[in-house]
Amino acid sequence: MYRIPILQMGQTLLVTIQVDMQDQMALALQDDLANKISRSGAKGVLIDISALEIVDSFVGRMLASISGISRILDATTVVVGMQPAVAITLVELGLSLEGVRTALNVERGMELLAHDRREKPLAP
Amino acid sequence: MYRIPILQMGQTLLVTIQVDMQDQMALALQDDLANKISRSGAKGVLIDISALEIVDSFVGRMLASISGISRILDATTVVVGMQPAVAITLVELGLSLEGVRTALNVERGMELLAHDRREKPLAP
Numbered sequence: 001m002y003r004i005p006i007l008q009m010g011q012t013l014l015v016t017i018q019v020d021m022q023d024q025m026a027l028a029l030q031d032d033l034a035n036k037i038s039r040s041g042a043k044g045v046l047i048d049i050s051a052l053e054i055v056d057s058f059v060g061r062m063l064a065s066i067s068g069i070s071r072i073l074d075a076t077t078v079v080v081g082m083q084p085a086v087a088i089t090l091v092e093l094g095l096s097l098e099g100v101r102t103a104l105n106v107e108r109g110m111e112l113l114a115h116d117r118r119e120k121p122l123a124p
Numbered sequence: 125m126y127r128i129p130i131l132q133m134g135q136t137l138l139v140t141i142q143v144d145m146q147d148q149m150a151l152a153l154q155d156d157l158a159n160k161i162s163r164s165g166a167k168g169v170l171i172d173i174s175a176l177e178i179v180d181s182f183v184g185r186m187l188a189s190i191s192g193i194s195r196i197l198d199a200t201t202v203v204v205g206m207q208p209a210v211a212i213t214l215v216e217l218g219l220s221l222e223g224v225r226t227a228l229n230v231e232r233g234m235e236l237l238a239h240d241r242r243e244k245p246l247a248p
Contacts, residue, residue, distance in 0.1 A: 002142075002175075003175070004142065004175070005140060005142060005172065005174045005175040005205070007138075007140065007172055007174075007205075007229075007230045008229070008230065008231060009230055009231060009234065010231070014131075014138075014230075016129060016131065016140045016142070018126075018128065018129060018140070018142050018143070019142070019143065048129065048131055050129045050131075051126075051127070051128075051129040081129070081131075105131075105132070106131045106132065106133055106138075107132065107133060107134070110133065
């Protein structure tokens with residue numbers, strides 16, 4: 001089966017979604033990401049969706065679920081590169097991407113993750 | 125038409141190739157990359173092919189041609205993430221990816237680009 005590659009850059013994992021997601025692919029991605037976070041100890045996950053022209057409720061749920069899984073594994077997820085038209089449609093559809101953080105592009109997403117890491121105090 | 129997204133991170137552009145390339149797509153990618161290098165002034169191009177299970181002479185030529193275009197625009201191209209089986213097949217087929225630099229993964233590719241930038245003396 002076709003799997004979406006996960007690139008590691010330091011403490012951050014980067015996923016570029018380029019094709020329309022199907023059930024199996026979304027499940028495989030969640031699985032692969034969870035494994036990779038746990039193996040690598042990554043602190044951040046960047047998901048680039050700049051290639052997507054449609055984000056429906058299925059993709060919205062997938063993004064929320066990846067965010068949730070990452071959070072439990074102590075990593076922050078940031079969705080980047082959303083096209084303006086996609087944002088408009090999401091709001092019109094009443095999909096608010098609850099619990100999903102976003103940034104304009106990969107660079108801003110990286111900054112957000114770096115800022116987050118600096119803010120987080122060490123466990124007492 | 126489906127276009128492969130190009131992500132910018134500082135002075136580096138990152139392209140993840142996830143699907144089998146066709147003529148039109150390869151031409152569009154070359155075009156987009158050339159434009160993006162010239163607009164952004166990027167110094168490096170990382171092409172991740174970890175998702176590809178087959179690299180034939182068409183893809184090989186595309187990688188060589190992207191390297192050539194980037195070089196003229198004063199950017200270095202590094203192909204990263206090649207699967208071991210792909211490397212074996214390439215050599216067996218007699219395709220040596222002439223003029224294409226490679227690195228094991230994105231992180232090593234980034235290091236190579238950073239190292240290159242430090243080495244290059246400023247124009248006299």
